[in-house]
Amino acid sequence: MLRVFTTGGTIDKVYFDALSAYQVGEPAAASVLAAMRVEVPYEVTQLMRKDSLEITDADREAICRAVLDAPQAKILVTHGTDTMDQTAQALQRALVARPDKSVVLTGALLPGAFRDTDAIFNLGFALGALQAMAGGVRLAMNGRLFDPAHVRKDRQAGRFVDR
Amino acid sequence: MLRVFTTGGTIDKVYFDALSAYQVGEPAAASVLAAMRVEVPYEVTQLMRKDSLEITDADREAICRAVLDAPQAKILVTHGTDTMDQTAQALQRALVARPDKSVVLTGALLPGAFRDTDAIFNLGFALGALQAMAGGVRLAMNGRLFDPAHVRKDRQAGRFVDR
Amino acid sequence: MLRVFTTGGTIDKVYFDALSAYQVGEPAAASVLAAMRVEVPYEVTQLMRKDSLEITDADREAICRAVLDAPQAKILVTHGTDTMDQTAQALQRALVARPDKSVVLTGALLPGAFRDTDAIFNLGFALGALQAMAGGVRLAMNGRLFDPAHVRKDRQAGRFVDR
Amino acid sequence: MLRVFTTGGTIDKVYFDALSAYQVGEPAAASVLAAMRVEVPYEVTQLMRKDSLEITDADREAICRAVLDAPQAKILVTHGTDTMDQTAQALQRALVARPDKSVVLTGALLPGAFRDTDAIFNLGFALGALQAMAGGVRLAMNGRLFDPAHVRKDRQAGRFVDR
Numbered sequence: 001m002l003r004v005f006t007t008g009g010t011i012d013k014v015y016f017d018a019l020s021a022y023q024v025g026e027p028a029a030a031s032v033l034a035a036m037r038v039e040v041p042y043e044v045t046q047l048m049r050k051d052s053l054e055i056t057d058a059d060r061e062a063i064c065r066a067v068l069d070a071p072q073a074k075i076l077v078t079h080g081t082d083t084m085d086q087t088a089q090a091l092q093r094a095l096v097a098r099p100d101k102s103v104v105l106t107g108a109l110l111p112g113a114f115r116d117t118d119a120i121f122n123l124g125f126a127l128g129a130l131q132a133m134a135g136g137v138r139l140a141m142n143g144r145l146f147d148p149a150h151v152r153k154d155r156q157a158g159r160f161v162d163r
Numbered sequence: 164m165l166r167v168f169t170t171g172g173t174i175d176k177v178y179f180d181a182l183s184a185y186q187v188g189e190p191a192a193a194s195v196l197a198a199m200r201v202e203v204p205y206e207v208t209q210l211m212r213k214d215s216l217e218i219t220d221a222d223r224e225a226i227c228r229a230v231l232d233a234p235q236a237k238i239l240v241t242h243g244t245d246t247m248d249q250t251a252q253a254l255q256r257a258l259v260a261r262p263d264k265s266v267v268l269t270g271a272l273l274p275g276a277f278r279d280t281d282a283i284f285n286l287g288f289a290l291g292a293l294q295a296m297a298g299g300v301r302l303a304m305n306g307r308l309f310d311p312a313h314v315r316k317d318r319q320a321g322r323f324v325d326r
Numbered sequence: 327m328l329r330v331f332t333t334g335g336t337i338d339k340v341y342f343d344a345l346s347a348y349q350v351g352e353p354a355a356a357s358v359l360a361a362m363r364v365e366v367p368y369e370v371t372q373l374m375r376k377d378s379l380e381i382t383d384a385d386r387e388a389i390c391r392a393v394l395d396a397p398q399a400k401i402l403v404t405h406g407t408d409t410m411d412q413t414a415q416a417l418q419r420a421l422v423a424r425p426d427k428s429v430v431l432t433g434a435l436l437p438g439a440f441r442d443t444d445a446i447f448n449l450g451f452a453l454g455a456l457q458a459m460a461g462g463v464r465l466a467m468n469g470r471l472f473d474p475a476h477v478r479k480d481r482q483a484g485r486f487v488d489r
Numbered sequence: 490m491l492r493v494f495t496t497g498g499t500i501d502k503v504y505f506d507a508l509s510a511y512q513v514g515e516p517a518a519a520s521v522l523a524a525m526r527v528e529v530p531y532e533v534t535q536l537m538r539k540d541s542l543e544i545t546d547a548d549r550e551a552i553c554r555a556v557l558d559a560p561q562a563k564i565l566v567t568h569g570t571d572t573m574d575q576t577a578q579a580l581q582r583a584l585v586a587r588p589d590k591s592v593v594l595t596g597a598l599l600p601g602a603f604r605d606t607d608a609i610f611n612l613g614f615a616l617g618a619l620q621a622m623a624g625g626v627r628l629a630m631n632g633r634l635f636d637p638a639h640v641r642k643d644r645q646a647g648r649f650v651d652r
Contacts, residue, residue, distance in 0.1 A: 013504075015499075015603070022504070036281050036285075036306065037281050037306070038307075039322060040306045113603050114602050114604065115606075120283045120287070121195070121199040122199075123287070124306075125290055125291035126291060127288055127291065127306055128303060129291035129292065129295040130295075131292060132292040132295035132308060138295075142200050143200070143201030143203045143290055144201075144202055144294070145294050159200060176341075178437060185341075276440050276442070277341070277439050278439060279439070362610040362632065363598065363607055363648060364632030365632060365633055442524065444525050444526050447609050447610065450613030450615075451616055452613075452617060453617065454614035454616065454617030454618035454629060454634070455620060455621040456621075458617070458620075458627075458634060466617060468526050468527060468529075469522070469529045469613075469616055470527075485526065
């Protein structure tokens with residue numbers, strides 16, 4: 001059994017014609033997992049609907065709490081990319097005494113509603129890593145698994161790199 | 164560095180209007196990995212272009228040979244779904260003395276050219292599992308990682324199940 | 327009020343994994359018109375589910391009869407591309423004394439379920455022409471409106487040309 | 490020979506991850522017509538890159554001038570939806586003495602880069618109407634051809650209606 005926590009970010013952004021603007025909408029993870037013939041049992045919970053630049057320390061604490069309290073051992077967190085590294089680091093600290101838990105964070109550089117979105121691939125990638133992992137926290141972007149302590153987003157280039 | 168071997172199957176099927184028929188085309192893995200902003204180095208080699216029902220014992224031997232001879236430790240094999248379990252079992256036998264190698268097989272139930280294909284998700288899923296694995300052979304379909312010894316395709320239902 | 331008659335063809339082809347083969351499925355016209363925010367009232371009727379190479383003289387007679395009997399003045403016919411010109415010519419003959427009726431035939435060179443299908447564009451194109459026409463029969467493919475008497479499919483090139 | 494003038498609007502909006510924001514990008518009309526196997530000759534000219542709420546009277550004058558000066562008889566204008574009716578009315582006034590010219594305006598309620606965009610259908614629809622028309626100006630949205638004098642956008646409902 002997997003648990004999916006969603007927090008918003010580009011992956012969940014939709015376009016509202018009435019405002020000619022983007023807003024965080026329903027979690028892409030829920031619709032993608034439903035459409036992709038995934039047979040492993042999972043439960044999706046939306047924790048918040050935020051751009052990751054708006055995620056506060058209190059929000060990060062709430063995410064860590066949700067992960068710690070979840071009965072599941074394997075947990076996927078979808079998150080905006082701009083501060084995904086910070087939330088990954090917070091989770092790594094929070095789970096230091098919980099080697100039984102595996103957590104993977106992912107998101108998207110293009111909204112899930114786009115034809116060329118990386119959301120579907122990234123959700124698959126994160127889920128594959130999660131099932132093969134035996135504990136620990138990883139940030140899964142650009143087809144790479146990063147240790148939260150050694151990753152940062154290169155905003156100029158729009159990708160995640162070692163640091 | 165990852166190695167990708169492609170063998171054909173539904174994932175690579177395209178439609179030829181001239182024939183009003185399907186044929187195995189260029190590997191979907193190559194175009195998907197190129198489009199999905201994957202930053203991990205990889206090399207794609209097309210071993211054959213076959214429906215998996217047409218894959219012979221000699222073909223399976225050639226696939227095992229390619230995997231054994233490849234310098235890479237982590238290898239993704241795309242394959243038709245109808246006999247993917249057999250090729251996975253052949254690879255498991257061939258690699259019994261090679262715990263340094265990780266191999267994941269995947270494919271698709273809908274051609275990669277379809278709007279609702281599972282190819283993009285499955286390739287991400289397989290790649291995520293591959294990077295997190297420390298050796299062994301797995302069949303990655305329906306969002307699950309199967310031991311080749313305990314999986315079969317339920318053709319009626321169009322999905323992979325335990326056996 | 328528009329009427330849509332569907333007859334099968336590539337536009338409606340789907341892929342059955344169980345058979346590893348294509349078959350004519352539900353009409354693409356119905357799902358596309360529903361998804362594209364079309365506000366003009368329309369009614370979709372599936373007349374047959376055939377590859378256009380299998381459409382017989384009796385089938386063509388049935389299509390002409392359906393068009394003649396329909397209460398609507400504006401009628402869209404979706405059809406396989408291989409014999410679309412023949413059905414267009416039959417309709418042109420059948421409607422010679424009915425200048426009140428406008429009929430447009432269209433289809434697709436790639437199945438409607440494909441990511442890069444021309445089905446959505448072609449259905450829009452045919453519908454736009456239909457609404458602007460004041461009678462007559464036209465074949466609408468490749469972004470062109472053809473007189474049925476002066477069109478043929480170039481199968482080699484996969485497109486419609488003057489003749 | 491067709492002429493396409495693009496002015497921006499939702500149809501051309503893309504997403505910049507660096508800004509986590511939308512901007513008007515390259516014209517969708519150019520890429521859609523290129524991809525959709527359109528065989529009729531056409532030329533695409535980008536007149537401006539604006540949200541239609543930012544289009545001024547001077548901009549509208551420039552659009553009318555471009556249409557009047559174009560050597561082509563059939564002209565497609567892509568435009569943001571919020572003030573498309575106003576530009577259509579300006580064109581109708583400007584072309585009152587030019588019955589030789591046919592002009593169709595279209596756009597999209599969802600950006601062309603979205604999986605479920607109406608851009609492809611609307612461009613097909615506008616092009617089909619344009620080819621069947623014998624002069625005049627029409628606004629082509631929601632699968633309907635509107636006289637510019639009798640249309641308005643219902644922003645609440647996100648669609649075009651009679652007025």
